Amino acid sequence: MSLRSAVDEARTSYVARNPKSLECFRRAEESLPGGGTRSSIFIHPFPLFISKGEGTSLLDVDGHEYLDFVSDFTSGIYGKTNKVLRDAIVTALDNGIQLGAHTPFESRLASLIRHRFPSMELLRFANSGTEANLLAITTALKFTGRTKVMVFEGGYHGSLLSHFEVKKDQLVEAELVEEDRKNEVNVLTVPFDYLVAPYNDLAATKSLIQANATSIGAIIIEPMLGAGGCIPGDATFLRGLRQLATDVGAVFILDEVQTARLGFGGRQKTLGITPDLCTIGKFFGGGFAFGAFGGKLEIMQMFDSRRPGAVSHGGTFNNSPCTMVAGATALEQILTEPALEALNSIGDDMRDSINAAFKSLSAPYIVTGLGSINQLHCTLPGKLKTAGLDLVFFRLLERGYWIAQRGLISLNFAMSQSDVDGFVTAVIKVVREMQDLVMD
Ligand SMILES: Cc1ncc(COP(=O)(O)O)c(C=O)c1O
Incomplete structure (x- = not known):
């Protein structure tokens, strides 16, 4: 299967899994251009609508739970509840x-x-x-x-x-x-x-x-x-x-x-x-x-x-x-020196582990960043970059992990080391599963 067909398949499955979000989106677009008021959080083809957050988890209106690795684009460092x-x-x-x-x-x-x-x-x-x-x-x-x-x-x-x-x-x-x-x-x-x-x-x-x-x-x-x-x-x-x-x-x-x-x-x-x-x-x-x-x-x-x-x-x-x-x-x-040091060190280790795995798989991905603020990049040429990112994004969502569609990965204090370890395993698994795809 080609990368683009895999993305289409993942997107179709996303649409099928989220009927209530789609319903919310239809209502929202009556009053808000593109159904929202903050372009950075839009998800193509429509965003998930979140009804509740607790700790580091987000619950969407269709009842799915996600571990949040966006952390409101770095501002949500405290988690959802504190x-x-x-x-x-x-x-x-x-x-x-x-x-x-x-x-x-x-x-x-x-x-x-x-x-x-x-x-x-x-x-x-x-x-x-x-x-x-x-x-x-x-x-x-x-x-x-x-x-x-x-x-x-x-x-x-x-x-x-x-x-x-x-x-x-x-x-x-x-x-x-x-x-x-x-x-x-x-x-x-x-x-x-x-x-x-x-x-x-x-x-x-x-x-x-x-x-x-x-x-x-x-x-x-x-x-x-x-x-x-x-x-x-x-x-x-x-x-x-x-x-x-x-x-x-x-x-x-x-x-x-x-x-x-x-x-x-x-x-x-x-x-x-x-x-x-x-x-x-x-x-x-x-x-x-x-x-x-x-x-x-x-x-x-x-x-x-x-x-x-x-x-x-x-x-x-x-x-x-x-x-x-x-x-x-x-x-x-909360934002004490030891607490910030600990969170940033978890982020550095996470980036190193993911990049080491990408390298050993010769995967067309790399994570850049510092400490607890990171970004997944796809290194495929041209438009395949976006397809490569989209596939990881949709497949991580299926596994209950939420990153930004553009690739941002940001940690927060509500996460445990085992949440981060689970995330690293999921990212590597998703990328390994892509190895049989034709990059087209
Ligand atoms: C480096 C930087 N400066 C400024 C801003 C703007 O902040 P705000 O979204 O609170 O207006 C952002 C937001 O992401 C940012 O990342």
């Missing part, structure tokens, strides 16, 4: 859902974040990673009085700062670059004056920076491309970029919205890099909508309302009490 968070949130709710005033809760969270990220001498809260990045970039342009924003191929800084086109096959190795599903669709991008540089290519980036030395106000980068395929930034590249930003007087922004969970002080601590501004989001809101940007005192103090000419920064839910309390509780009690 008693510590729940109790803190209930107490916060009892003290007033919305207060519309300064509270002690926001300074508690801010201080915990500063402790982890000394680069954030002062910080401000927002409601998403997207918003934090928009604020950081706009702040950098205002601070420098310049117009250009350097971003990187394959970069993702949020729904409005999305997937800057990959022009070169050089992110890791030529055959690794995804013919990314995302690149086949249009993205919405705020029309800043962008310079798009190649990720992990210091020489080419340096030329571009030098050619625009007096107009670049902001350089924003993920220390590991997240949505762009879990491609780690090379240490020499990232350190060199930090220096180049200083040389030309641009504000260097590290987007740690995903990578902040790779260590107690994020990837910046591991690499010994101090950005001028840093953005975080996702899990630091303890399960609620969250974003924050912060950095050098001389930049961030422009938001100090006592100063003449202070910059106004509003946001109704910036200091929502539930978010502030949930975030602080998570930082104090």
